[in-house]
Amino acid sequence: MAETHRPPEQFTLRLRRYNPESGQAPYWEEHQIELEPHRSVLEGILQAKAVTDGSIGIRCSCRAAICGSCGVKINGEPGLACHTHLDHAKNSSPDGTITVEPMGNMPVIKDLIVDMDAVHWKKVKRVTPWLIGKQPVPEREYIVDRESMVDVTQSMACIQCGACVSDCLAMEVDPLFIGPAALAKSYRFVGDPRDDARHDRLEDLSQDPHGIYDCTHCFKCVEACPKDVNPMGQIMRLRRIAGADEHIVDQNNGHRHEEAITTLVRDKGLLHEAELVPRSYGGNSWFGKFHPAAGKELASSWKIAALGLLRGKMSPKVAIFGEKIPKADRDAVQRIYDRVEGKPQRYELNLYITGVDEEPEAVGAAPEGSVNS
Amino acid sequence: MPEHDVLIIGAGLAGQRAALAAAQAKASVAIISKVHPVRSHSVAAAGGINAAINVADDWRSHAYDTAKGSDYLGDQDAIEVMCSEAPKEVMHLEHIGVTFHRNDRGEMDLRAFGGASMKRTAYVADITGQAILHVLYEQLMKHGEQLDRYEEWFVTSLLQGEDGACCGAIARDVRSGKMEVFHAKSVILACGGAGQVYRPTTNALIVTGDGIAQAYRLGAPLMDMEMVQYHPTTLVENGLLITEGARGEGAILLNSEGERFMERYAPNKLELASRDVVSRAEQTEILEGRGVGAGKDGIYLDITKVPRKRTLEALREIVNIGKDFAGVDITREPIMIRPGQHYIMGGVKTDVDGATPIEGLYAAGEVACVSVHGGNRLGANSLLDTLIFGRRAGEHAALRGASMAMPKSSASAQLNDDVAKIDAIVAREKTGGPATHPRPRRVSEIKQELGDTMNQYVAVYREEAGLGKAREVVSRLREEAKSAYIDDKGTVFNQDVLGAIELGYMLDCAEAIVLGAIERKESRGAQFRTDYPDRDDATWMKHITITSGEDGPKVGYSPVTITQWQPEERKY
Numbered sequence: 001m002a003e004t005h006r007p008p009e010q011f012t013l014r015l016r017r018y019n020p021e022s023g024q025a026p027y028w029e030e031h032q033i034e035l036e037p038h039r040s041v042l043e044g045i046l047q048a049k050a051v052t053d054g055s056i057g058i059r060c061s062c063r064a065a066i067c068g069s070c071g072v073k074i075n076g077e078p079g080l081a082c083h084t085h086l087d088h089a090k091n092s093s094p095d096g097t098i099t100v101e102p103m104g105n106m107p108v109i110k111d112l113i114v115d116m117d118a119v120h121w122k123k124v125k126r127v128t129p130w131l132i133g134k135q136p137v138p139e140r141e142y143i144v145d146r147e148s149m150v151d152v153t154q155s156m157a158c159i160q161c162g163a164c165v166s167d168c169l170a171m172e173v174d175p176l177f178i179g180p181a182a183l184a185k186s187y188r189f190v191g192d193p194r195d196d197a198r199h200d201r202l203e204d205l206s207q208d209p210h211g212i213y214d215c216t217h218c219f220k221c222v223e224a225c226p227k228d229v230n231p232m233g234q235i236m237r238l239r240r241i242a243g244a245d246e247h248i249v250d251q252n253n254g255h256r257h258e259e260a261i262t263t264l265v266r267d268k269g270l271l272h273e274a275e276l277v278p279r280s281y282g283g284n285s286w287f288g289k290f291h292p293a294a295g296k297e298l299a300s301s302w303k304i305a306a307l308g309l310l311r312g313k314m315s316p317k318v319a320i321f322g323e324k325i326p327k328a329d330r331d332a333v334q335r336i337y338d339r340v341e342g343k344p345q346r347y348e349l350n351l352y353i354t355g356v357d358e359e360p361e362a363v364g365a366a367p368e369g370s371v372n373s
Numbered sequence: 374m375p376e377h378d379v380l381i382i383g384a385g386l387a388g389q390r391a392a393l394a395a396a397q398a399k400a401s402v403a404i405i406s407k408v409h410p411v412r413s414h415s416v417a418a419a420g421g422i423n424a425a426i427n428v429a430d431d432w433r434s435h436a437y438d439t440a441k442g443s444d445y446l447g448d449q450d451a452i453e454v455m456c457s458e459a460p461k462e463v464m465h466l467e468h469i470g471v472t473f474h475r476n477d478r479g480e481m482d483l484r485a486f487g488g489a490s491m492k493r494t495a496y497v498a499d500i501t502g503q504a505i506l507h508v509l510y511e512q513l514m515k516h517g518e519q520l521d522r523y524e525e526w527f528v529t530s531l532l533q534g535e536d537g538a539c540c541g542a543i544a545r546d547v548r549s550g551k552m553e554v555f556h557a558k559s560v561i562l563a564c565g566g567a568g569q570v571y572r573p574t575t576n577a578l579i580v581t582g583d584g585i586a587q588a589y590r591l592g593a594p595l596m597d598m599e600m601v602q603y604h605p606t607t608l609v610e611n612g613l614l615i616t617e618g619a620r621g622e623g624a625i626l627l628n629s630e631g632e633r634f635m636e637r638y639a640p641n642k643l644e645l646a647s648r649d650v651v652s653r654a655e656q657t658e659i660l661e662g663r664g665v666g667a668g669k670d671g672i673y674l675d676i677t678k679v680p681r682k683r684t685l686e687a688l689r690e691i692v693n694i695g696k697d698f699a700g701v702d703i704t705r706e707p708i709m710i711r712p713g714q715h716y717i718m719g720g721v722k723t724d725v726d727g728a729t730p731i732e733g734l735y736a737a738g739e740v741a742c743v744s745v746h747g748g749n750r751l752g753a754n755s756l757l758d759t760l761i762f763g764r765r766a767g768e769h770a771a772l773r774g775a776s777m778a779m780p781k782s783s784a785s786a787q788l789n790d791d792v793a794k795i796d797a798i799v800a801r802e803k804t805g806g807p808a809t810h811p812r813p814r815r816v817s818e819i820k821q822e823l824g825d826t827m828n829q830y831v832a833v834y835r836e837e838a839g840l841g842k843a844r845e846v847v848s849r850l851r852e853e854a855k856s857a858y859i860d861d862k863g864t865v866f867n868q869d870v871l872g873a874i875e876l877g878y879m880l881d882c883a884e885a886i887v888l889g890a891i892e893r894k895e896s897r898g899a900q901f902r903t904d905y906p907d908r909d910d911a912t913w914m915k916h917i918t919i920t921s922g923e924d925g926p927k928v929g930y931s932p933v934t935i936t937q938w939q940p941e942e943r944k945y
Contacts, residue, residue, distance in 0.1 A: 021863050038700060039611075050817035054869035055861035059408070061577040064613045064694060066503060067412045083697060109548060110866040116409070117524075130511040131470030140426075141467045143479040149472050150686055153498050156472050156507070157689075160411055192472065227693075 008034045011086050013044055015056060016101035017111050026108070030097070037087035041098060042070050044086055045112075057111035065226055068159030071166065072112050073101045078166040078224040081112075103166035105175075120162045123182040127205070131189060132197040144193045151348070155188040158229045164221035176210040180221035180231030183212060187234035190241060202242040206250035212238045213254025237348060244346075256280050266337045269330035272322030277301060375521065377403040378774030379767065380541060380557035382528050382584060383564030385413035386502070386756060387738025387763035389509040391561050391727075394767030396519040400774050403555060405523040405544055407564075407579065407871070410510050414565055414577040415759065418502025419616035419690060420486060421494035422466075422756040424459035427483060430493055432456040437938055439754060442488040442647045443718075443747025444898035444908065445940035446597065446916070446933060451743040453936060454725045455754075455761045462760050463495055470508045472497050474687070484687075485621040488647035488751040488945070499616045499690045502756060526553075527871050529791045531560060531587050531734070532784050539591060539734035540780040543791050547871070550864025552792050554784040558777055559733050559770035562588055562721060563763060566739035567882040569875075571714035572824025573612025575604055581875040582882035584740035588721040589881055593729045594918040596742040596931060597719035598882070599889030600899045602750055603833050605651040607713030609671040610699050615691050615710055617752040619703075620644040622687060624676040626655065627707065628663040639945035646945035649749040649899050652712035656833040659711065671709035712833055716755065717882075718746040718899065719889065722918060722931065727766025733780075735770055737762040744916065747933075748898015798873045801858040813856045816873045823850055823876075823883060831890055836904045840891045847883045854880055884926060885919040892917050892928050910940050 011033050018026035031048040042060055049056045059069040063082050070081040075093045081100065089098040106114040134142070164180040171177045178186075186205060189195045205211040212235055221231040242248045243255040260279035264272050278298060282291025308314040340347070379395040381388045384406035392404045406413065425432040436456040440447050467473055467481065473495050476482040483492040497504035513520060525547040532541040532554070541556040564584035568576025589595055605626075606615040620626075626644050628634045638654040639646035646654075655672045658664060665671045676684060676691075681704045684692060688703075695703040720742040727735040727743075738759040745758055803813060826846045830839035854876055861869035895909040896902050916931040 019863060020865050040698075050815070050821075054815075054817070054859050054872070055863065055867075057866045057868060059412070061408060061412050061579045062414065062417050063578065063611070064417065065697065066500070066690070067414075067416050067577060069408065069412045085697075113866055125514060130515040131508075133468055133470070137468050140464060141473070141481050144475060145479060146475040146477055146482075149475050150498075152472050153474075153500075153504075156497065156504055157500060159416075159503065160507075188472075189470075192470070194470070 006036050006038060008036050009087075010034050011044055011090060012097045013041075013048060014097045014099045015045070015048075015111070017056070018102075018108055020110060035086060037090075038085050040082045041074055041084045041086060041089050041100065042081035044098070045081060045100065057113045059113055066159060068161035071103050071161040071163050073103055073166065075099050078103055078163040080161055080163065080226045083226045103162055105165055105168060105171050106162065114162070116162055120160070120165050120181060123165075123179050124160070124185055126178055127182050127186040128197070128201065129182075129185050129189075131192065131195055133194055134196040142194045148191070148193050152188050152191045155184045155191070155229055155234050157227045158184055158188075159227055161226065163224040163226060164231050167220040167224050169218045169220055170214055170216045174210060174214060177214045178205070178208065178210055180215075180235065183215075183238060184229050184231040184234040187238055190238060198241075199246050202238065202246050203248055205238060206242045206248045206254065207252070209252055211252075212242065213250060213252045213257075240346065253280050256283065266334065268322055269325045269333040270323050274305075274319045275322065374554050374556060375403055376556045376779055377401045377521065378558050379403075379561060379770045380555050380559070381405065381561045381563055381767075382542060383413070383562065383738070383740070384410035384522075384524075385415035385563065385565055385738065385759065386506055386509065387415075387740075387759035387766075388413075388561070388563030389506070389513055390760045390763035391563055391737055391767035391770070392520055393509065393512055393516065394764040395771040396516055398768055398771035400771035402519065403521040403523060403557070404513075405526045405528060405542070405555065407525065407527045407547065407583070409524050410513065410522070411507060412579070413506065414580050415506045415756070416503045417575070417577065417614065418756050419499040419614065420618035420621065421484060421496030421501045421753045422463060422505070422760075423486065423489065423493050423751070423753040424463040424495060424757065425456065425493055426460045426463060426481060426495065427491070427493060430491055432459065433937070434490055435459065435493060438489050439745065439751055440747075440938045441943060442749055442751040442754075443745070444649070444749055444943060445910070445914065445935075445938075446600070446744065446747030446898055448744050448747075448934040449936040449938060450934045451725050451745045454765075455743075455745050455757060458761050459757055462757070462764070466505060466508065466760070469512055471505050474498065484618060485645060486752045487617050487620065487645045487651070488642070489645075494618075494621065494753045496618065496687075498686065499618050499688050505756065505760075527874075528564075528583065528587065529795070529874060530787065531591050532556075532782060532787060533591055534780050534782045536732070538732035538780065540782050541784065543784065543788055545795070545871075547866055547868075550867060552788060554788050556779060556782070556784070558774040558779060559735060561727065561735040561737060561766050561770055562740050563736070563738050563759075563766075564740055566717045566720070567879065568714055568717070569820070570823060570879045570883045570886065571601075571827045572821065573607070573828070574714040574824070575607050575612060575614040576715070582878045583875065584736065585720055585885075586878035586881035588729060588731070588734065588736060588740075589885065589919075589921050591731060591734065592921065593731045593734060594722045594920045594929065595719060595885045596722040596916045596918045597744055597747065597889070598717070598885040598919055599893050599917065600718035600746070600748050601714060601831065601886060602648055602716040602718060602899050603652040603712040604715035605648055605655055605712055606674050606710040607715070608694070608699055609666060609709045609711050612713045613694055613698055614715065615674060615694065615708065616688070617648070619674065619676050619679075619688055619691060622676075622679045622683065624674055625678060626651075627673040627675055628658045629665045629669065630663060632663075634658055634663070642945035647749055647751060649901075650945055652833055653901060655712050666709050671711050673707035674710045675707040676703045677705060677707065714828065714832075716750055717886075718742065718744070718748065718750050719886075722916075723762075725762075725765065726769040727762050728769065733773075735766040737766040748900065795870055795874075798859060798870050799862055799867075801856060803858050813858050814853050816854075816857045816859055816869070816876050819850050819853055819857055820872075820876055820879070823847065823879060827883060827886070831887055834901050834903050835890055836902060837891070840887060843887045844891065847880060847887055851880050851884070888919055888926055888928060889917045914940065
């Protein structure tokens with residue numbers, strides 16, 4: 001049994017304050033609070049609000065990480081104030097002061113409150129966020145696979161807090177990027193066997209220059225999400241279904257680019273970068289580079305290639321023929337491909353299905369098959 | 374000045390369902406909420422929703438369980454409406470996209486829940502409320518053309534025409550501080566319960582009894598207010614909820630002697646007896662010295678009995694709550710819980726169409742008292758209540774609007790009044806004026822004292838002296854609230870001033886709860902009077918109503934409707 005009663009300690013909160021009515025720039029303000037160390041940063045802020053300054057602005061409601069109101073940045077990292085312990089926040093700060101500021105990528109209204117309508121909800125609306133049910137609608141429930149509903153529960157578990165939006169690097173560069181939260185929401189329909197618009201949804205999100213291929217794989221949203229929704233994972237699943245199952249070839253060359261990477265690594269054991277661009281544009285063969293679009297892209301990247309050669313990052317030989325690795329290593333890579341691609345079903349990591357930190361069951365524990373439903 | 378056929382206040386499950394139903398009936402609809410709709414407290418409902426959808430089940434069995442669970446204070450005509458319409462409503466939810474978990478045949482799976490004679494709780498892991506709320510909001514976005522949403526608007530008062538009918542509301546845009554009059558043919562209150570009257574509570578910070586108090590101030594009777602539910606499994610740590618679904622999946626309760634004590638209190642249903650029974654059993658164990666933990670004020674909930682894979686799949690949220698808020702891995706060790714305030718069965722008195730005795734005013738969900746829950750609500754019946762009566766209120770209000778003209782009322786005086794009241798709160802000084810007595814207190818201090826007092830005297834066990842004490846404290850706090858001060862002097866997102874208005878709402882609710890508890894001199898459902906430990910059907914098979922009057926609140930009675938099930942002794 002975990003020890004639950006620990007004596008209160010002093011903590012210093014450094015809050016980002018901004019009052020739009022004052023005509024003054026945002027500023028930092030420090031508050032001392034006293035609470036048990038495993039209490040949340042939200043409880044700390046609420047104590048400061050109750051005891052010293054009721055004008056501190058923060059949205060909050062449930063205190064239990066389910067309503068999604070209190071998305072903020074704590075020591076620069078996005079998350080829920082109610083879901084971050086004071087001692088953890090103190091330890092992760094360089095000077096022991098807990099810094100709390102509004103989320104990024106969204107305009108600030110007051111103090112820790114951001115305008116989610118202007119960014120987050122606008123993007124959610126972009127993905128046609130409702131079920132387009134298969135017809136005819138059955139009299140009782142739709143009969144669907146048991147695991148399919150558990151699977152979409154992961155994206156259904158999104159509480160729309162905006163933490164992933166706050167730190168999305170792709171959105172910082174391209175504010176029009178549909179973004180992690182809205183795309184995870186989209187998977188909730190694409191992955192739902194009752195939805196009748198799977199292909200149309202994926203076509204739409206693939207062809208949009210700010211759609212699924214705009215994500216840069218930075219994992220920021222995965223780290224930010226307080227509910228293990230794994231938004232980037234949902235985006236990758238959208239890509240896999242769009243490309244491999246729905247055979248959607250997008251105008252952004254996103255799918256061909258992914259195919260080029262996987263086939264190059266499979267064939268050569270390493271990524272052959274000089275081949276990557278032409279193949280991404282021209283299709284997955286050596287002749288791809290003669291495709292007009294590939295030629296154009298190659299021509300436009302001559303400067304980077306020249307710099308690479310000049311600085312010795314690349315030799316002309318490697319640039320043309322790629323890096324060679326021993327056959328044994330190449331075969332080892334090949335075996336990984338065979339193993340993954342040889343599976344009858346694509347293996348998708350879903351915490352609701354596969355659990356978390358699953359350890360081998362102890363001797364005598366119930367076997368897998370005995371788990372009831 | 375916005376004008377609509379139907380104005381809905383509150384955007385949780387009841388409000389959103391009402392809005393969709395009214396819009397479908399071609400009414401012009403506005404829905405106002407003091408928070409963004411998906412932040413509404415319905416989001417926290419975990420375990421599931423009851424409906425007799427199993428072909429081997431019958432809605433009459435569901436209705437009987439509900440009537441018995443209510444300790445026969447529920448109105449059986451209303452219970453019949455709710456339970457008979459439940460399967461259709463749940464199928465509707467499934468059709469619009471709720472991701473109900475399935476059994477191996479691909480049909481909706483059902484889990485066991487307290488007080489139910491068979492498995493009839495449909496669920497989405499343990500985030501059922503969230504899943505339904507988000508799907509309804511999807512529908513609100515889909516039908517955005519027909520529905521005007523006012524998100525983050527705070528209602529300060531209801532409008533009443535010269536004929537006494539309710540004809541709109543006055544609200545403040547939280548973002549800008551602008552005050553606006555909303556005219557409407559009908560108003561539906563759907564703004565939830567009053568859990569913040571208690572401390573601790575499982576309820577969110579926004580659950581401050583706004584709608585109950587607004588209706589009360591307009592003259593609507595409140596009913597069954599003494600019936601406040603303590604949930605058997607809330608974290609000792611901070612009062613957060615551990616879903617009844619845990620016990621539904623097989624978790625058990627243990628005292629300090631490692632005894633599964635429910636065997637003594639409810640030999641048949643054990644941990645799945647109704648909530649009032651389980652909470653009382655736990656409280657008795659704690660009072661008799663068999664509590665666990667440093668303060669001996671907890672009970673162990675042992676979820677390790679449930680297979681780990683099943684727990685991770687179906688109870689994931691409480692795995693997280695255990696880990697994040699109590700430092701306990703519930704799949705490996707028991708977690709310390711105790712009874713905690715969770716729900717109010719009482720509320721604004723309505724009929725089965727959600728109509729209150731005030732013309733034009735409807736109420737649905739926790740704010741209302743139909744009464745389907747009577748003395749004690751069964752787990753997984755609250756989501757059902759919000760949806761069935763939210764829909765019925767929306768349909769009925771739309772119908773009413775179709776045959777009438779927009780009421781003519783000048784609300785400018787009331788608007789100015791509300792603006793002036795807010796200005797006065799903002800202008801209050803910490804030191805008070807020379808004539809201010811007693812010394813002004815912070816709003817937060819008063820709120821804290823109120824919560825502690827209610828949790829001490831108006832809890833699982835109650836008696837005359839304690840209730841009298843609670844009445845004194847509440848009445849003193851009402852005086853102190855008149856001079857309570859705040860810090861925020863601004864208009865943009867001034868949450869401080871809204872907190873002062875909410876305190877007023879909470880104090881109205883507290884007054885009605887305490888009065889009801891003093892009045893009912895028997896033990897029934899959630900009301901257990903140690904000085905009147907027996908149920909007294911001869912005298913008290915009736916609802917208690919509280920109505921505001923010129924010289925204070927008036928206590929009245931309303932008969933209980935019995936259709937098929939005569940009261941009998943309750944055993945689980």
